Amino acid sequence: MVLPKEKVTVDAVIVSQQELYDQVFQLVVKAPEVAKLAEAGQFVQLRILNSSCLLRRPVGIAAADKEKGTVAFIYRVVGKGTKAISELEAGDTINVLGPLGHGFDTTAEKPLIVGGGMGLSPVLFYAAATQGKADVLMGGKTCGELFWQDLFAGKVQDIFCTTDDGSLGTKGFTTTLLPELLQKKDYDLVVACGPEIMMKGIAKIAKEHGVRCQVSLEKRMGCGLGACLSCSIDTVGGERKKVCKDGPVFAAEEVFV
Amino acid sequence: MSQVTQEKDAKLHTDLAGIAMNTPVLTASGTFGFGEEFADFVDLARLGGVMVKGTTLRPRRGNDGVRITESPMGMMNCIGLENPGVEVFLKDTLPRIGQYGMNVIVNISGSTVEEYGVLAEMLDVEGVAAIELNVSCPNVKEGGIVFGTDPKAAATVVREAKKHTKKPVILKLSPNVTDIVTMAKACEDAGADILSLINTLMGMEIDIHTQRPTLGNITGGLSGPCIKPVALRMVWQVAQAVKVPIIGMGGISCWEDAVEFFLAGASAVAVGTANFADPAVTMKICDGLSDYLADRGLENIQDIVGKVQIG
Numbered sequence: 001m002v003l004p005k006e007k008v009t010v011d012a013v014i015v016s017q018q019e020l021y022d023q024v025f026q027l028v029v030k031a032p033e034v035a036k037l038a039e040a041g042q043f044v045q046l047r048i049l050n051s052s053c054l055l056r057r058p059v060g061i062a063a064a065d066k067e068k069g070t071v072a073f074i075y076r077v078v079g080k081g082t083k084a085i086s087e088l089e090a091g092d093t094i095n096v097l098g099p100l101g102h103g104f105d106t107t108a109e110k111p112l113i114v115g116g117g118m119g120l121s122p123v124l125f126y127a128a129a130t131q132g133k134a135d136v137l138m139g140g141k142t143c144g145e146l147f148w149q150d151l152f153a154g155k156v157q158d159i160f161c162t163t164d165d166g167s168l169g170t171k172g173f174t175t176t177l178l179p180e181l182l183q184k185k186d187y188d189l190v191v192a193c194g195p196e197i198m199m200k201g202i203a204k205i206a207k208e209h210g211v212r213c214q215v216s217l218e219k220r221m222g223c224g225l226g227a228c229l230s231c232s233i234d235t236v237g238g239e240r241k242k243v244c245k246d247g248p249v250f251a252a253e254e255v256f257v
Numbered sequence: 258m259s260q261v262t263q264e265k266d267a268k269l270h271t272d273l274a275g276i277a278m279n280t281p282v283l284t285a286s287g288t289f290g291f292g293e294e295f296a297d298f299v300d301l302a303r304l305g306g307v308m309v310k311g312t313t314l315r316p317r318r319g320n321d322g323v324r325i326t327e328s329p330m331g332m333m334n335c336i337g338l339e340n341p342g343v344e345v346f347l348k349d350t351l352p353r354i355g356q357y358g359m360n361v362i363v364n365i366s367g368s369t370v371e372e373y374g375v376l377a378e379m380l381d382v383e384g385v386a387a388i389e390l391n392v393s394c395p396n397v398k399e400g401g402i403v404f405g406t407d408p409k410a411a412a413t414v415v416r417e418a419k420k421h422t423k424k425p426v427i428l429k430l431s432p433n434v435t436d437i438v439t440m441a442k443a444c445e446d447a448g449a450d451i452l453s454l455i456n457t458l459m460g461m462e463i464d465i466h467t468q469r470p471t472l473g474n475i476t477g478g479l480s481g482p483c484i485k486p487v488a489l490r491m492v493w494q495v496a497q498a499v500k501v502p503i504i505g506m507g508g509i510s511c512w513e514d515a516v517e518f519f520l521a522g523a524s525a526v527a528v529g530t531a532n533f534a535d536p537a538v539t540m541k542i543c544d545g546l547s548d549y550l551a552d553r554g555l556e557n558i559q560d561i562v563g564k565v566q567i568g
Contacts, residue, residue: 230325
């Protein structure tokens, strides 16, 4: 058994909280211990202090600045926990447990990032970690949802967009444009994060084109440490794995048929 | 453990049915894995013991669908006893976790009475401090809760386990009964060395948008601070009726909660759901307990067991 990497729990002061888009927030906290250890694709468990939320909330790491000692998260308000997090302000404290799980392979020569919705958050960290080597293909319902372009600018070479309504880039889904990109360019890795149905489609296309693919899964979690078994998934090999400890990043062929 | 911690913990040393514990603070089965998952945060040897994830004769995949949901001051789970089976536990897990020097208490579940005997015998090995009989898992179809709600069936399970092991046998009581005292007495009479209580309360949540139950197993086990008053009441009632020691659990999330359980009659406590919110909570509880004793000029934690003043 591979034990999770070193992790800490720290009370972190909030540096900033900003609404990037409708109900989508960027939270930056001062947590040098976490920033130092964080790898692209890992996540943290946030504990909202003095609130009625008993359980922590798992959130992907969008950026880690080792020099400033800050860690950023981008999240959408979807329930009671994320609502409570969004109401915190600069100067408030939140408890951070992490970094948790295993991240993406950052040794690829020419990776293609594919992301949809909040799935673009952990791969934003990946874009920074691969130092401009990657391209990104992002999908959203409308052009407004692709505010992510500004965040990726400067961290990647090319940005490709798809929207359901055709208001920006190619009309359709990321899976609409992916075959063309894989044919045209010489990618050696696809890293995908987004809705499961999207990642399944991406993984299938990558496989057809003989390109290795990693996906980042999302599941409800209790502990985040591999102990409570809330986030069990089925693997292709029939073995149960834990998203928190064995993932959240998996080889696509390990989790999708 | 540091010198200072050792000196502070002297007041917390506890002997429970022959199990020597550095502190009377344990971790509840299913909330703490095999202990090693928390090694970054907890001095595992400082715990009274780790009640490891429920183990069965054969591997179990557990339930499908959503397994956890938050409720007001609590949570519900329906893991369904996912575990690799006793053989893998003995071959891989037990040798691996031996390095931490903690009391390993193995929580076992059988689908028949005989299976409890087989499991107890297989686990009668070095490195196992005690066996905890799980007769109250609300999340599996066979066995489980059936043995936990019928005093005769629970007593049969205790006798079967006792016949097959020299280790202390702990019986974990379910709160999902009309009279927990009857259950407790039946298990004590059958030879249980220790009683642990309470397991989770059966609960349910419905998603009003899909109009379907949130949990994959429809119902789940409710735990966390919301069940603490129920657990405390049951510990108090059972403590009046039995002589064997009690490990109290149910919603304990700070040292003050733990003190309440000792006063109600528990000789040790186990922490469950609170480990998810704060992985180091057990260490804080140990610190708080020893300070409480020092403040009151008491020599040992056992001096407050059952000392709630009534009338």
